[in-house]
Amino acid sequence: MDSVKASEPAPCAEKLLRAAPPHELVATTARLLADRVGAREVTLLVADYGLSVLQPVTHLPHTGEPVPASDGPAGRAFTTQVPVVEVTDDPVTDRVHLPITVRGDRLGVLSVRLPASGTDPATVLQIADVATALAHEIAAAGRDTDLYLQARRTRRLTLAAEMQWQLLPGRGCARREYSIGAHLEPAYAIGGDNFDWSADADHLTVTMTDGMGQGIDASLLTTLAVGALRNARRADIGLADQACLADQAVFAQYGGKAYASTLLLRFDLDTGVVQAVDAGSPQLFRQRGSRIDQIELEAQLPLGMLEETLYEEQTFQVEPGDRLVAVSKGVHGARSEKGALFGEQALRQTITAAAAMPPHEAARAVVSGLVEHFGSRDLAADAAVICLDWRGRPAADG
Numbered sequence: 001m002d003s004v005k006a007s008e009p010a011p012c013a014e015k016l017l018r019a020a021p022p023h024e025l026v027a028t029t030a031r032l033l034a035d036r037v038g039a040r041e042v043t044l045l046v047a048d049y050g051l052s053v054l055q056p057v058t059h060l061p062h063t064g065e066p067v068p069a070s071d072g073p074a075g076r077a078f079t080t081q082v083p084v085v086e087v088t089d090d091p092v093t094d095r096v097h098l099p100i101t102v103r104g105d106r107l108g109v110l111s112v113r114l115p116a117s118g119t120d121p122a123t124v125l126q127i128a129d130v131a132t133a134l135a136h137e138i139a140a141a142g143r144d145t146d147l148y149l150q151a152r153r154t155r156r157l158t159l160a161a162e163m164q165w166q167l168l169p170g171r172g173c174a175r176r177e178y179s180i181g182a183h184l185e186p187a188y189a190i191g192g193d194n195f196d197w198s199a200d201a202d203h204l205t206v207t208m209t210d211g212m213g214q215g216i217d218a219s220l221l222t223t224l225a226v227g228a229l230r231n232a233r234r235a236d237i238g239l240a241d242q243a244c245l246a247d248q249a250v251f252a253q254y255g256g257k258a259y260a261s262t263l264l265l266r267f268d269l270d271t272g273v274v275q276a277v278d279a280g281s282p283q284l285f286r287q288r289g290s291r292i293d294q295i296e297l298e299a300q301l302p303l304g305m306l307e308e309t310l311y312e313e314q315t316f317q318v319e320p321g322d323r324l325v326a327v328s329k330g331v332h333g334a335r336s337e338k339g340a341l342f343g344e345q346a347l348r349q350t351i352t353a354a355a356a357m358p359p360h361e362a363a364r365a366v367v368s369g370l371v372e373h374f375g376s377r378d379l380a381a382d383a384a385v386i387c388l389d390w391r392g393r394p395a396a397d398g
Contacts, residue, residue, distance in 0.1 A: 014133040022141035026057055029134050033112055036130075037123050040093060041113035044134070045074055046151045047106060049165065050187035051364055054078060054109055057151045066154070073097050074109045079361055081106070083128060085119050094119045098131040102139045104174025106360055110134060153188075160191045160219035167223055169196055172360050177269045177393050178204060181359030182386045183367045186379050192218030192260075193328050193382035194226055198233065204267040205233060208282045208386055210328045211260045212302075218382075225250055225260035225303050239266045243277045243303065243311040250304025259304040263297075263326060269393050272318045277311050279303055281329040282384075285351060288322050292348050295324075320392040325351055325362070330381035331370055342373045359387040 013032055020028040026044045033039035045054035047069055054074055056064035068075045073086035077097035086095040094116050100107045110131045114123070138148055157165070164184075173180045182195045192211035197204065207229060211222035228246035237245065243264060250260055261280020268274075276284075278297035285294050295316055301309050318324065325347075332347060350369035354362040363385040370383055 013130045014136075017133050017137045020137075022137075022145040023059070023147050025134060025137050025141060029110070029130060033127060033130060037112075037127060038115055038118055039112050039127075040115075041095075041111075043111040044100070044108065044138075045111060046100075046108035046138075046148060047078065048152050048154050048187075049157070049161075050154070050185070051171075051183065053154065055151050055154070057148065059147075063151050063153075074111055077109050078106065079358075081358070083124050085124070088113070092116055096124055096127060098124075098128050100131055100135040100138065102135045102170075104172045104179055105139075105170035106172055107135055107138055155188055158189045158191075158215070160216045161187070161189055163216075163219045163223060164190045164192075164194060167194060167226055169198070173197055173199070175199065177391055178267070179359050179389045179391075180206070180386065181361070181363045182384070183360075183363040184385075185367050185371065185383045190382050191215050192222045193330060193384035194222050195326075195384055195386050196226055196230070198230075199269075202269050204269060205239075206265045206267070206326075206386065206388065208263045208326050208328060208384060209260050210262075210281060210330070210382070210384070212258055217258070221250070221254070221258050221260055224253060225262065228303075229262070229264070238313075239264050239275050239277055240311045240313045243279050243300075244309070247279075247301075247303045247305075247309045247311070248307075251307050254304055256305060256307070259302040261302045261329065265324075265326075267318070267390075272320075272390065272392050274316050274318055275313045276316065277313055279311060281333070283327050283332050285325045285327075285347065286318070286322055287325070287351055287355065288319065290352075292351055294344065318390045318392075320390060322390045323351075323355075323359075323362070324386075324388045324390065325366065326386040326388075327366065328382065328384040330379065330383035331366065331385060333381070342370055346373060359389050363387040 030042035044057045051069055053066035054069050055066045058064050070079050073084045074097045077084040077099050081099045084097045088095055093113050095113045098110045100110050171182055184190050191214050194209045197206045209225050211218045228249035232242040232245040263282035264277040266275040276297055279300050280302035350366050354365040366385045
């Protein structure tokens with residue numbers, strides 16, 4: 001290994017990756033790591049839409065043989081978000097698996113085969129820096145190539161699902177004050193369920209929206225509602241007025257014949273005070289220690305049900321260590337084939353069982369519990385889950 005090249009700072013890797021064509025990011029990474037750490041094989045695995053497998057990115061047909069997203073060395077790196085060293089059958093090489101994540105949004109795993117003598121902590125840290133740079137470039141590459149989006153698919157998305165996934169901000173977000181993980185099912189046929197978030201220096205806004213109906217009709221309705229909420233939020237309008245303006249936009253289009261249920265939350269990062277507007281059916285639970293409580297909010301009309309509905313904000317408090325779990329009606333209102341309701345008791349049990357999991361895995365665990373209850377991944381209605389872990393901000397930072 002060339003010691004001079006091995007000591008080059010990480011920004012050089014970022015520069016090389018930024019200069020590469022979007023479809024050449026993996027090949028560029030392979031050349032870079034071969035040069036710096038003697039890598040013999042580099043594979044990018046991206047998580048599929050259902051978070052069930054990790055699929056290798058190739059040129060054609062865009063994926064290789066998938067591996068489980070929750071088992072095996074690569075799956076452990078993905079779920080735990082820490083590097084995993086795999087001892088291979090080849091006595092002279094090992095494989096290192098590193099999470100590919102952008103600001104808390106998990107994209108996949110970078111697997112690198114190295115000489116067995118090259119898996120020391122310093123080398124793994126160096127590869128991790130390259131993996132981080134690669135993650136940011138993959139996130140940006142979606143504007144210019146379909147390669148990485150195609151690689152996420154185990155099968156074709158419905159048109160409604162295509163629209164919904166393009167509307168989402170990602171599947172996670174993290175800052176020192178909070179971590180968010182979210183999940184949707186049926187991933188390849190989602191219609192009207194959506195989650196959204198945005199943060200500035202002092203506030204975080206989170207929404208969950210469920211457009212009535214199914215398929216393309218639900219997706220179009222939700223797209224309008226989410227677009228209207230974003231438009232109002234970006235005009236720096238208060239939370240209740242965001243709901244009012246979105247309500248007017250939906251009613252103007254549908255005349256009360258279709259509407260969207262929405263939960264809006266705005267967190268003050270300094271104090272943990274949360275402003276809330278409950279405009280429909282999503283439910284919110286708070287886990288504090290071993291106790292789980294449903295946060296009872298005043299149920300107001302869904303967006304677009306009546307003309308010029310006025311909405312009112314409520315407030316509640318979160319404390320460091322709290323976990324919030326928001327679920328759409330497709331979760332708390334789902335019934336099994338025998339008619340049994342996946343209700344509050346089942347939700348509490350699932351949230352309790354997932355208490356030690358990070359938010360991404362906790363959200364996925366809630367959906368997995370729902371799928372088990374329903375008896376099939378072909379759910380009768382869309383199901384969305386947001387899990388938010390609150391750490392807050394030290395008072396001295398305010």
